[in-house]
Amino acid sequence: MLTEERHQFIRDRLAADGKVLAGELASRFGVSEDTVRRDLRELAKAGQLRRVYGGAVPAAPFAAATIGQRSSHAVEEKHRLAKAAVRVLTSGQALFIDGGSTNEAIARAIPRDIELTVATNSLGVASALADLPLVELIVLGGRYIRDLGTCVGGDTLAAVAQLGADLFFLGSCGLDASRGVTAFDSAEAEVKRAMAKNSAGIVIAATNDKLATAAPYRVAAADTIRHLVVERTAPAAILADFQRQGAEIRFA
Amino acid sequence: MLTEERHQFIRDRLAADGKVLAGELASRFGVSEDTVRRDLRELAKAGQLRRVYGGAVPAAPFAAATIGQRSSHAVEEKHRLAKAAVRVLTSGQALFIDGGSTNEAIARAIPRDIELTVATNSLGVASALADLPLVELIVLGGRYIRDLGTCVGGDTLAAVAQLGADLFFLGSCGLDASRGVTAFDSAEAEVKRAMAKNSAGIVIAATNDKLATAAPYRVAAADTIRHLVVERTAPAAILADFQRQGAEIRFA
DNA sequence: GCAAAACATGCAATAACATGCACAAAGAAA
């Protein structure tokens, strides 16, 4: 087990549970508690957590999570979702993919032997697709927003308006059966709306923590979702609401 | 087993598993661990992974966007050129940066504490700038050309036309005192011309093998070059030709 | 205040690492 893996696991657990215990980590990693304490000390020195007696807690619980930090969160789940999500793809399709760590995971999971045309405003998605030989990649430029990892603004909207797609992989922020898909940022929501408008169907892959939540800006109604990819542990009651509105549920 | 095959395998495994172990790779390839470590060292130098004790993990989130093969060539020289090139920057400037491995090296060499507005059509440059907090980044979208690592086409030209810059970091292809700056690709040349037109000055960083060569498509006349950054071993006669036409020579 | 748990520090063993060198294979030049 690499030191880096332990550090990554600790970061993930901190983001997920809000705390880690030194003894618990030691037995899970199969190393001595001294080693875990050394790990915690290093991460604390790098400002990635705050040490407390018995373990550690997140450094800045209320700091806005940038895309880099978010993508380290729940890596396993997102990878599983991504593998399930790419199964809706068929060769020759045209896609919109917007930002978000889940969408980046999906982009990385796209197999090399499928032919696609993809338009994206996310640098991470574009980077992941940059070396897929059969993917025609269209970068939707504009003002780059560091916290989102995507381009937004008038230029982006204009570029989207010129395109059409079969599917739109919508990086959801909030997902609620009555309020539909919602976003935290106004400019981001504008781009998502434009992509949704010019797409024949919407695909959303969502971890459980996104379900039954809502953000300020409305993006799309729930009945516009064609495929909803969720974890196996997703609450059945919530899924039924989406299913009634026409969404096809796919489990990771 | 070819070196390149090992490198490709390592890249694939990193993308799939998120880590590689030196010992494991050695036994799989049937080579010594020293050879594997050499491989890892090279790939790390080219920015394609990050070395950790025991193996390696994926580099930055956007590592895939950088031009893999070309940028592994003459890394030292380009890094030196890049460090010299960024010395022309002053806080508050607006820049165009187009594609090419030298320009990617320059983007990576930009210090974190300088405030800039940068518009680029290169995914690699954009990725390098994505986490510089004081850089306002404008991505020039369009059709992505895999071989160039940049976006080209009408959309790109339209986006460039709306902007203006103090300096244009031109990734040179051919550089000749009489024929000026030239490019191998028509669409690429169009974008370069548009950027040159909307910039107050042109900066070119060129390795020796670019000097006194020319490509089919004309981009800019030699007398439009304001700063020319070259290696210390560059032929003085060639440099004198550019100097006569107004270029300020800077040695790496 | 006291005992137990958690912690920091120094130390030694081990594994991973970098470096220099020799050798072999592949290619270029004579």
Add this chain to the structure above:
DNA sequence: TTTCTTTGTGCATGTTATTGCATGTTTTGC
């Protein structure tokens, strides 16, 4: 062809990083 150069590889050498243990200190709960 022969010779030379280049490149890749493995091995020997010394160096560095990581780890667990022993020791002494600090914190916590009672």
